[in-house]
Amino acid sequence: MKTFLTLIVMSMVITYSDQKTYQIGEIKTQKGDILVWLYEETPNHKKSFIQLAKDGYWDSLTFNRVIPNFVVQGGCPDTPEGFNDPEYLLEPEFDNKLTHEYGALGAGRDGNLEKLSARCQFYIVQNKEGEHRLDGDYTVFGKVIKGMDVVDAIVKVERDSTNKPLVPITLDVNIIELTEKEVLKYTSVRH
Numbered sequence: 001m002k003t004f005l006t007l008i009v010m011s012m013v014i015t016y017s018d019q020k021t022y023q024i025g026e027i028k029t030q031k032g033d034i035l036v037w038l039y040e041e042t043p044n045h046k047k048s049f050i051q052l053a054k055d056g057y058w059d060s061l062t063f064n065r066v067i068p069n070f071v072v073q074g075g076c077p078d079t080p081e082g083f084n085d086p087e088y089l090l091e092p093e094f095d096n097k098l099t100h101e102y103g104a105l106g107a108g109r110d111g112n113l114e115k116l117s118a119r120c121q122f123y124i125v126q127n128k129e130g131e132h133r134l135d136g137d138y139t140v141f142g143k144v145i146k147g148m149d150v151v152d153a154i155v156k157v158e159r160d161s162t163n164k165p166l167v168p169i170t171l172d173v174n175i176i177e178l179t180e181k182e183v184l185k186y187t188s189v190r191h
Contacts, residue, residue: 019179028172034147042093045141048119063169075121090117098140100131105142145186
């Protein structure tokens with residue numbers, strides 16, 4: 001009997017380990033959790049997001065700008081002088097197939113002419129019609145696969161004249177591993 005159980009457990013482990021897994025961004029807030037698919041087509045933005053999440057970079061920060069029918073934006077706040085630390089700037093990775101549709105995950109930036117992304121700042125498009133005027137100016141590097149109801153709730157909070165929530169919406173950003181089967185529960189994305 002013990003040998004039989006050992007064989008069953010071993011076959012379960014082998015079956016599970018044969019499944020392809022994906023690194024998914026997990027953004028935990030007091031309004032709920034958001035899961036984001038990170039695009040292979042934007043490898044530097046994906047790598048940066050994963051590194052900052054694993055380093056716990058955003059875990060003391062907030063969604064500092066929330067605008068209904070536009071975006072929720074988190075990470076480092078905008079500064080009057082813009083972003084000037086080269087360690088936190090990324091070359092744009094534009095792809096015509098990756099647009100600012102509802103749920104798109106994009107990289108924030110200041111008005112720099114090179115369109116360099118501030119890797120410490122990200123936003124999620126909340127406008128159901130998309131924000132296609134941003135296409136080609138801001139890098140889209142992922143998409144929400146679960147939790148747009150959370151994003152929709154976040155934009156409804158009370159905010160000040162600069163669109164900063166009166167009660168901070170804190171971030172806990174992680175990278176989780178999901179199997180292809182688990183990912184497909186949320187989306188038809190296949191990469």
